[in-house]
Amino acid sequence: MATGQTVNGIPLKDINARFIEIIGQPATLLSSKQTVLVDFGQAAYKIGANPHFVIKDTDGQPMVFNTMVEALNFMTTQGYQFVQAYVMRNGDLSVCHYLMKKKQHQEEKQGAEKISQGI
Numbered sequence: 001m002a003t004g005q006t007v008n009g010i011p012l013k014d015i016n017a018r019f020i021e022i023i024g025q026p027a028t029l030l031s032s033k034q035t036v037l038v039d040f041g042q043a044a045y046k047i048g049a050n051p052h053f054v055i056k057d058t059d060g061q062p063m064v065f066n067t068m069v070e071a072l073n074f075m076t077t078q079g080y081q082f083v084q085a086y087v088m089r090n091g092d093l094s095v096c097h098y099l100m101k102k103k104q105h106q107e108e109k110q111g112a113e114k115i116s117q118g119i
Contacts, residue, residue, distance in 0.1 A: 024071060
């Protein structure tokens with residue numbers, strides 16, 4: 001069982017990517033609540049139909065957010081900061097994508113540690 005919120009079995013805080021994109025989709029038909037997909041460059045056939053992109057809770061169930069702002073606030077608690085948003089249209093459907101950056105990427109931390117140690 002997972003020890004925290006995950007995407008594709010990887011804890012959100014441990015995703016080794018500088019940038020991620022989060023995309024909201026209705027949790028159920030005619031729902032205003034959102035299931036959030038996270039793209040960090042993992043391989044997939046089709047993002048919208050792939051459960052490997054969905055944020056899952058500690059029980060392995062898809063997390064549901066009231067709004068995308070709630071999802072953004074949640075992602076900031078996981079070590080990410082908002083960069084920009086854009087909308088893509090698919091027929092009559094508008095989908096908002098949010099680009100986020102890890103607050104301090106793992107490589108940046110290692111570089112900062114080497115500089116502080118004089119390496």
